Amino acid sequence: MYRIVASDMDETFLDGRHEIPPANLEALARMRELGVLFVPSSGRGYLSIMDNFADVDPALMEGTYVLSYNGANINRFGDPTPLCESELDHELADELWALGIEHGLGLHAYTPDCHIYVRDLTDSEQAYLASLKRIVEYDEPNLDEFPVISKLLFMKEDLDWLHEFAENEVRPLLKGRAELTYSSGRYLEVIPVGANKGTGLVKLAQMLGIDVSETIGIGDSANDLEMIEAAGLGVGVANITDDVRPLCDVVLKTRGEDGAFMELVDEVIVPSMGN
Numbered sequence: 658m659y660r661i662v663a664s665d666m667d668e669t670f671l672d673g674r675h676e677i678p679p680a681n682l683e684a685l686a687r688m689r690e691l692g693v694l695f696v697p698s699s700g701r702g703y704l705s706i707m708d709n710f711a712d713v714d715p716a717l718m719e720g721t722y723v724l725s726y727n728g729a730n731i732n733r734f735g736d737p738t739p740l741c742e743s744e745l746d747h748e749l750a751d752e753l754w755a756l757g758i759e760h761g762l763g764l765h766a767y768t769p770d771c772h773i774y775v776r777d778l779t780d781s782e783q784a785y786l787a788s789l790k791r792i793v794e795y796d797e798p799n800l801d802e803f804p805v806i807s808k809l810l811f812m813k814e815d816l817d818w819l820h821e822f823a824e825n826e827v828r829p830l831l832k833g834r835a836e837l838t839y840s841s842g843r844y845l846e847v848i849p850v851g852a853n854k855g856t857g858l859v860k861l862a863q864m865l866g867i868d869v870s871e872t873i874g875i876g877d878s879a880n881d882l883e884m885i886e887a888a889g890l891g892v893g894v895a896n897i898t899d900d901v902r903p904l905c906d907v908v909l910k911t912r913g914e915d916g917a918f919m920e921l922v923d924e925v926i927v928p929s930m931g932n
Contacts, residue, residue, distance in 0.1 A: 658871065658929050658930055659693060659871055659872065659873050659889065659890065659925075659926055659929050660692070660693060660694060660867050660871040660872070661693070661694045661696055661858075661861070661862065661865075661867060661871065661872040661873065662688065662693055662694070662695050662696065662872075662873045662875065662921070662926070663696045663698045663724065663854070663857075663858045663861075663872060663873065663874050663875070663884055663888065664695065664696065664697060664698060664874075664875045664876070664918075665698055665699065665854070665875065665876035665877060665878075665880075665881045665884075666697055666698070666699040666701065666706060666709065667699065667701075667840075667841060668841060668877040668878065668894075668896060668913050668914070669875060669876050669877045669881070669894050669913040669917075670697070670913065670918070671709060671913070671914075672913075672914040672915075672916075673914050674788055675709060675788045675789060676709070676788075677709060677710075677713065678914070678915065678916030679916065680915070680916025680917075680918065680919045681916045681917075681918040681919075682713065682717075683919055684916075684918030684919045684921065684922050685713070685717045685718075685918070686717060687919070687922045688918075688922060688926065689716075689717055691922075691926060691927070691930070693926060694720070694721050694722075694865075695717075695718070695721060696721055696722050696723065696724060696858075696861065697709075697710075697723050697724070698723075698724035698725075698728065698854045698857065698858070698874075698876075698881075698884060699724070699725055699727075700725075700726065700727045700808070700810075700840055700844075700846060700880055701725065701726075701767075701771075701773075701789075702725050702726060702730075702767060702769075702770075702771030702772075702773075702791075702807065703723055703725040703730060703732045703737060703739070703771060704737065704770075704771035704790075704791065705725075705771050705773075705789060705790065705791065706723055706725055707723070707734075707735075708789075708790055715735070718734045718735075719734075720734075721734045722734060722861055724854060724857040724858065724861065725739075726742075726743075726767065726807045726808055726848070726852065727808065727838065727846065727848045727852055727853055727854055727857075727880055728852055728853050728854040728855065728856055728857025728858065728860075728883075728884070729742060729743040729744075729807065729808070729848065729849050729852035729857070730742040730743070730807075731857060731860065731861055731864075740864070741860070742769070742807075743807075743849035743850075743851070743852045744769070744805045744806065744807055744849060745806045745807065745808055745809060745835060745847065745848070745849050746834040746835060746849075747800070747804070747805070747806060749830065749831070749834045749835055749847075750766065750800055750806040750809050750847075751799050751800050751801070752830055753809055753811075753827065753830065753847055754766065754798075754799060754800050754809065755798065755799065756826060756827070756830070757777075757811050758776070758777070758798060760822070760826075761777060762777065762811045762812060762813055763775070763776075763777050763778045763779060763782050763811070763812030763813065764776050764777060764809070764810070764811060764812070765809065765810045765812065765844075766795070766800055766803070766806055766809050767806065767807040767808045767809070767810075768803050768805060768806065768807060769805050769807055770791075771791055772791045772792075772793055773786075773789070773791060773792050773793065774793050774794075774795035774800075774803070775792060775793070775794060775795060776794065776795055776796050778812070779812075779814070781814065782812055782814075782843070807849075808846060808847060808848045808849070809846075809847045810840075810844045810845060810846040810847065811827075811844070811845040811847075812843055812844055812845075813843065813845075814842075814843050816839065816842055816843065819839065819843075819844075819845045820839075820845075822845065823837055823845050827845070827847070831847075833850065834850065835847050835848060835849060835850060836848050836849070836850055836851075836852070836853070838853065838879055838880040838882075839878065839879040839880060840878050840879065840880040841878065842878070842898070846880060853880075853883040853884070854874070854876075854880065854881060854883055854884035855874070855882075855883025855884045855885075855886060855887035855888075856883065856887070857884075858872060858874060858884050858887055858888060859887050868889075869887065869888065869889055870889035871889055872887075872888045872889050872890075873888055873889065873890045873891075873892055873921075873925070873926075874886075874887060874888030874890075874891055874892065875891075875892040875893070875894065875921065876892075876893065876894075876897070876901070877893065877894050877896055877897050877898065877901075877913055878897070878898045878901060879898065879900060879901060881901065882901050882904065885901065885904060885905055886904060890906050890907065890925070891904065891905050891906045891907070892905060892906065892907045892908070892909065892921065892925065893905040893907070893908045893909065894908075894909050894911065894912060894913040894917045895908065895909055895910055895911055895912045895913075895917065896912045896913055896914070907925060909921060909924075
């Protein structure tokens, strides 16, 4: 029996407009009936995740938690004060911001108040972010204005190029001060050491006295990998990236944007209730 479903948001639980498909709202109600805790998990900040649930019946999310900034922060749903949080080494963040400017890359810098400071975005990236709040254009050459940076990412619509850039330019600067992951087929993310969705899920399970074997981690890309591996059952939606697909215990037939969570309930969660 599974007691927690930790789910990535973009490309997994949400559709292309960053909205919850009707089938997934139905699945939330069904999981509530079954006593399964649904835990949103995202690389975005807590308030940004909460925006996605603004029109959802609060009863469906009562008593649950939120993993934000790739699991670096854990919040009770509805409470903006994190139970735990991590931050990026500020000197490193400044170095990487300058490196991104040098290469003409799109940049995002995330702060604890859940703003995303961006520069040099392509038209397609601006369109992709259009439905999100707290996006601020920021053209300064450094991040001195912000005492704390929660994470930073580089954006380019060529993931192979980003992989080469990471190995040749970014990783040599890390020196144990941060870790790398990838998401949405366009982002190279720099996150605090030890902060990933897997460690966040394990920490939450320990806080709640739930064995990690009773958890499901579901996602679509590399920044979900640790969560998929750490969970009792690792699940990919149909659009899971090829690098993560072989590491999933189950891959659903439904794409995230089409509302895959009723399939998860019917084909995975309900059958487990008999075990």
